[in-house]
Amino acid sequence: MKIAYIAHVVFPDVAGDPFNSLKSAKWMSRRGHETAIVTWNKRKSSSNLVENIDGVEIWRLAGVNFKLNNYITEYPFALGMANALRHIEPDIIHAESHLFLTTVQAIRNAKRLGLPIVVTVHGVFADRGFAVNFAQYVYLLTFGVKVFRKADRIICLTRSDAEEIVKFGCSIDKIRVIPNAVDTESFKPCEEREDNLVVWVGRFVPEKGLEYLVEAAKIVADEFRDVTFL
Numbered sequence: 001m002k003i004a005y006i007a008h009v010v011f012p013d014v015a016g017d018p019f020n021s022l023k024s025a026k027w028m029s030r031r032g033h034e035t036a037i038v039t040w041n042k043r044k045s046s047s048n049l050v051e052n053i054d055g056v057e058i059w060r061l062a063g064v065n066f067k068l069n070n071y072i073t074e075y076p077f078a079l080g081m082a083n084a085l086r087h088i089e090p091d092i093i094h095a096e097s098h099l100f101l102t103t104v105q106a107i108r109n110a111k112r113l114g115l116p117i118v119v120t121v122h123g124v125f126a127d128r129g130f131a132v133n134f135a136q137y138v139y140l141l142t143f144g145v146k147v148f149r150k151a152d153r154i155i156c157l158t159r160s161d162a163e164e165i166v167k168f169g170c171s172i173d174k175i176r177v178i179p180n181a182v183d184t185e186s187f188k189p190c191e192e193r194e195d196n197l198v199v200w201v202g203r204f205v206p207e208k209g210l211e212y213l214v215e216a217a218k219i220v221a222d223e224f225r226d227v228t229f230l
Contacts, residue, residue, distance in 0.1 A: 002034040004090035006081075006106040008097070009074050010058060013042035019096035019122055025056040036088045040065070040076035040102065048080065059084045066101070072132065077101045082109050093117040098147045098154075098165075099126075099139065107150050119147060120155040124164045126207050145169045196227045 007021040025035035041049055041060035049060040061078040068075070081102070085093070095106040098121050110117035125136055148154060148170035155178050156162040162175045198217075202208045217229045 001092065002036070002088070002090045003028055004085060004088050004093050005035065005037045006093060006095040006102050007037060007039050008076055008078075008100040008102045009042055010037055010039040010060075011053075013039075013060075014074065019120070021094075021096050022053065022056060022058075024094075026054055029055050036090065038078065038081055038084050038088070038102075038106075040074075040078045042074065042076075045076075057088070059088070068132070068135075075101065078105060081105050082112070085109055085113060085115075090115065095119045095151075097122050098124075098144055099136070101143075103147055104143050107147055111150060116152040117150075118153040118155060119151040120157075121161050121165060122157065123207065124161050126205070128206065140168055194228075196224070197230060198227065199230045 003025070005021040005025050007019055011022050021037055021039075025037055029035045035055075036057040036059065038059045038061065040063045041047065042065075043049075043060075044062075045065060046062050048062055051058050051060070061080050061084060063076040063078040065074065065076045067073050078101075093106055093110045093115055095103040095117060096119075097103060098119055103119060107117060107119075125133075125140070127133060128136075145168050148165055148168055152174065154162075154165065154170055154175045156165065156175055157177070157179055159177055162172075162177050165175070166172055200210065200213055202210065204210065213229070220227055221229075
């Protein structure tokens with residue numbers, strides 16, 4: 001099977017691969033599938049670039065970035081996506097996140113080409129203040145509704161997200177809940193452990209709730225002086 005992943009940005013154009021499209025493509029390639037990624041060319045937004053990273057063909061397309069200063073830095077519309085998909089000739093399209101214009105483009109192109117399309121929801125809504133929140137609600141009630149209704153399958157990471165997108169017109173029958181996986185060969189308890197160490201890992205964004213850990217750390221530290229928060 002040939003799979004085309006659609007993502008608004010892909011490594012190394014961003015610190016890490018925000019929606020794991022490159023990692024997913026590599027894993028599917030190892031399982032015997034042909035994989036390609038269609039994304040925006042952040043490094044040179046006026047030109048196209050086709051490259052190969054670890055066996056994955058990446059089409060970086062020229063585009064327009066509708067960024068919102070201090071709130072959203074990457075919100076592109078990729079030009080030439082239809083042509084890229086015609087060259088790739090995928091059997092299926094997998095778009096990352098319902099919240100980006102590249103996914104709206106992917107839905108439109110999939111329907112024109114008669115291809116099945118899967119969309120992964122990485123959280124329905126990101127709390128980022130009044131302006132961004134308002135924009136997200138407008139998007140969800142317009143473009144978001146179309147994405148949920150026209151996608152052939154929707155993958156949610158949690159049951160709560162699945163319940164939430166039903167409110168925006170997504171059929172419960174097309175939803176599959178697939179939590180994020182952990183590679184237990186790479187991530188497992190080590191033999192040496194440090195006592196009373198609390199570690200937090202994540203992006204420094206409001207929806208991750210780090211502020212609550214900081215508040216809790218103050219309370220714990222007042223009573224237990226030998227606890228370390230990392």
